[in-house]
Amino acid sequence: MNYNTYDCIDAGTENCPCYLALTGDCLICSRLQGKDCCDCNWRGVCIYNEFVQGNRKVNNPRAEFEAKILEKKFYLDDLVIFVLDVGKGFAIKASHPGSYVFLRGRESSHFYDLPISVMHADVEKGTIHVAVKIIALKTKALLEESERFILRGVYRNGIQGVSALRPSRTKGQKILLIAKGIGVAPAILTANALRRQNKVDFVLDTEKISTELIHDYLEGKYKIGDVKEEINCSDELGTIKYLTLNNEEDQKDLLRLLKKENYDCVSVLASDYFVDTIGALVRKTLPEAKFANSNNFRICCGEGICGACSFVNDAGETIRMCKCQRKE
Ligand SMILES: Cc1cc2nc3c(=O)[nH]c(=O)nc-3n(C[C@H](O)[C@H](O)[C@H](O)COP(=O)(O)OP(=O)(O)OC[C@H]3O[C@@H](n4cnc5c(N)ncnc54)[C@H](O)[C@@H]3O)c2cc1C
Ligand code: FES
Incomplete structure (x- = not known):
């Protein structure tokens, strides 16, 4: 692998060395790649x-376990x-930005495993909260399960560039999270991990997502207003601004916000289309961020084995990409 471009998300963690x-x-x-020298x-x-x-041996292989469904709440159809009841130790590990797990119902085979972001980790209660957008086979199959999911995790690579969002590395910074659709779930986990410091x-952009969910999960730390209304709670708490990301006028609003606040870090949690278009706007406006x-x-698989996530680079x-983190 190109050491200068990518890191392994699991290197040096409790899940290293892994199957690879x-x-x-x-x-x-390099030694574990068969070379006889360390480089x-x-x-x-x-x-x-x-x-x-x-x-x-593999250190701490992530084992499947049954997680009781404590609550199931529909925000939209x-x-x-x-x-999910996962225990305190697991909830602590799942509380870091970028965490996700694999879920499936007890009656489903492994083919139905699907990656789902942790949206909230309640360390005291030993629970995690996940938000699922029902689309087709795998997500519909989850709905069939009423008591316990088969769960595997915690996996860490749900966000590229996650080192800029680690609580240990960010203090007194200005951070902007831009989220659309189900990207709101990892944004909520990230905000709750970072906002104290x-x-x-x-x-x-709440298209396909309910504002009631945002209200419930931002724990009263942000006030939610009408769409397009920006509410300043206080300097420490930050603001929420509702925009439609593919609307030209709203993109001008975003540009003004970026210039005004001069963020240290900006994260786009949305589909690749918006990662590319909004990401280009961010990089052009705030090249240092x-x-x-x-x-x-x-x-x-999330383990670097099956190859579903792989691509071939210029070299x-x-x-x-389930294991690799680009270097900044
Ligand atoms: C790290 C990560 C975190 C995710 N977090 C959430 C979440 O919190 N909530 C949520 O609802 N969804 C999340 N997803 C997406 C979710 O896994 C897919 O929407 C789901 O697998 C779709 O399955 P399906 O059979 O219902 O639909 P399909 O018809 O199979 O797929 C619908 C869409 O999801 C994409 N998709 C399907 N399988 C995968 C897969 N294994 N990995 C990535 N994309 C896939 C498809 O390409 C298509 O765009 C996440 C995906 C990743 C990679
Ligand atoms: S998802 Fe299997 S190798 Fe990445």
Whole structure:
């Protein structure tokens, strides 16, 4: 893999070394790629040493377990929130920006596993909240389950550029989260993780999403007004602005907001179309700002094995986007 362009999201975590180490395909470690010398750029704990010391096994493989459905609430006919009992330890791990899990009903086979972002992690209660937009086979099958989901996780790579949104790295910053559709779910998790130490503003396009959900999940820290109304709660709490992202006039509003606030970091959590168009606007207006966006690749195993998420770069290397983080 091109070390200068990508990092592995799991490198140095409790899930490293992973399955890729077993077959000589580690994304980071040259020794675990079969070379006889160490020439990696990794600055954390030595992955090769961990692998040898750990009897050449996968460290903490993510196991499936049954998560009780504590609550199921419809916000729209095709938008449903599930509250799942996962235990405190899991909820803590799931509270970081970019976290997602795989879910399926108990009667469904593995083919129905689907990646779903963590929208809220309640560490005290040991629960996570997920929002599902019902589209076709896999999401419809989830609705059939009334008691327990088969859950696997936590996976970390739901956001590209997530290092700019880590609570440990962001203090006293101005952050803008631009979200549309189900991208609102990872935006809510990110905002709740960051807003105690930073000023976090929102630009939301609520097409296909209910404003009641936003009101419920931003925990009363932001006031919700009429569409297109900007409400200043206080300097610390930030603002929410409702815009239609593909409307030209609204894009001018966004441009004005970017110039006025001069954000340290902007994140676009939406489809690739908006990541590209709004992302270009952001990069042109605030070239110094860090940029993060939703990881919209087709994710199937999340472990770097199946190849569903991969693409071949200009150097002919296969890059697996469930594991890879672009370097900023
Ligand atoms: C990291 C990540 C987090 C996600 N978080 C959420 C979430 O919080 N809530 C939510 O409702 N949806 C989320 N999704 C998208 C969700 O996984 C897909 O919408 C779902 O798999 C669609 O399945 P389906 O059978 O109902 O529809 P399909 O007809 O199979 O697909 C509908 C749309 O979803 C896309 N899709 C299908 N399978 C996948 C897949 N494995 N990975 C990515 N996209 C897929 C399709 O390309 C198509 O655009 C997330 C996807 C990823 C990659
Ligand atoms: S989703 Fe299987 S390799 Fe990335």
